[in-house]
Amino acid sequence: MLDNESFMKFADAIRKKLNFDMSGYKIERMKRRVDFLIRKYGFDNYNEYLKLLDKDPSKQKEFFDRITINVTEFFRNPDKWEKFKRYIEIEMKTTPRGTIWSAGCASGEEPYSIAIMLEEMHASPINYKVLASDLDPNILEVAKKGIYDKKSLVNIKESVRDKYFKKLEDGRFQVIDKIKKRVTFKRQNLLADPFEKNLMAILCRNVVIYFEMDAKEKLYRKFAEALKPGGILFVGGTERIFNSRKIGLEPIEPFFYKKMVNVK
Numbered sequence: 001m002l003d004n005e006s007f008m009k010f011a012d013a014i015r016k017k018l019n020f021d022m023s024g025y026k027i028e029r030m031k032r033r034v035d036f037l038i039r040k041y042g043f044d045n046y047n048e049y050l051k052l053l054d055k056d057p058s059k060q061k062e063f064f065d066r067i068t069i070n071v072t073e074f075f076r077n078p079d080k081w082e083k084f085k086r087y088i089e090i091e092m093k094t095t096p097r098g099t100i101w102s103a104g105c106a107s108g109e110e111p112y113s114i115a116i117m118l119e120e121m122h123a124s125p126i127n128y129k130v131l132a133s134d135l136d137p138n139i140l141e142v143a144k145k146g147i148y149d150k151k152s153l154v155n156i157k158e159s160v161r162d163k164y165f166k167k168l169e170d171g172r173f174q175v176i177d178k179i180k181k182r183v184t185f186k187r188q189n190l191l192a193d194p195f196e197k198n199l200m201a202i203l204c205r206n207v208v209i210y211f212e213m214d215a216k217e218k219l220y221r222k223f224a225e226a227l228k229p230g231g232i233l234f235v236g237g238t239e240r241i242f243n244s245r246k247i248g249l250e251p252i253e254p255f256f257y258k259k260m261v262n263v264k
């Protein structure tokens with residue numbers, strides 16, 4: 001049976017088995033995605049699918065691929081990246097060292113974009129670092145390899161591309177080690193795990209679309225706490241934070257918030 005009650009039991013089993021809690025997500029969407037996989041295998045109940053997940057790690061990979069949407073590209077919304085760069089330039093004048101965090105980094109294009117941006121700004125790799133995290137362990141492996149199709153590099157000028165990527169024989173591009181070394185990847189669940197503190201900027205873009213309202217509010221509060229005063233939060237196009245001042249985030253313009261000074 002694929003009823004809601006059975007799905008909730010399935011979700012509970014997944015939490016224990018794969019350490020992934022679906023409770024912060026819009027549950028109908030999650031159910032739709034899982035049900036698609038269940039039908040694909042010709043099952044009519046969640047238990048058989050759980051057994052399959054137990055037996056076959058490649059099916060666990062497929063499960064994560066299906067429920068987390070990993071679409072991304074380098075310098076997504078390039079005009080906003082120009083603005084982001086300007087905010088960081090200003091921040092750097094008063095912040096001799098700092099970390100920029102890509103929260104929900106998918107296959108790595110976003111954190112490597114930050115690393116390229118910092119390199120282009122001649123920011124010391126010892127003082128300015130990039131942290132990148134995602135829930136999906138498989139996508140993190142892809143990110144660490146740093147190999148991309150030409151189409152995900154459309155927003156990068158050829159002259160910049162040639163500096164920071166190696167062209168592979170199969171026509172794809174690999175991020176050079178100098179850029180890779182600037183980024184630390186880790187697996188992290190934004191809805192459950194603790195955050196670093198005193199961050200110079202956080203990018204969390206196109207991640208919260210599947211989160212419930214409560215989960216989103218809690219997340220933005222945690223982001224506000226994780227930023228240093230004056231730190232920047234860079235979100236996705238449709239991701240407005242309601243009453244952001246209440247949690248200490250000043251809206252500066254669409255896509256950007258600044259942690260208010262005098263707020264702890």
Ligand SMILES: C[S@@+](CC[C@H](N)C(=O)[O-])C[C@H]1O[C@@H](n2cnc3c(N)ncnc32)[C@H](O)[C@@H]1O
Nearest residue numbers: 068071072104106134135136189190205206207
């Ligand atoms: C569409 S990608 C966004 C990539 C990039 N930030 C961008 O805007 O291009 C969404 C990513 O969020 C990750 N994600 C979803 N839920 C998450 C959670 N609870 N904690 C951490 N990452 C999560 C997914 O695994 C996926 O890789």
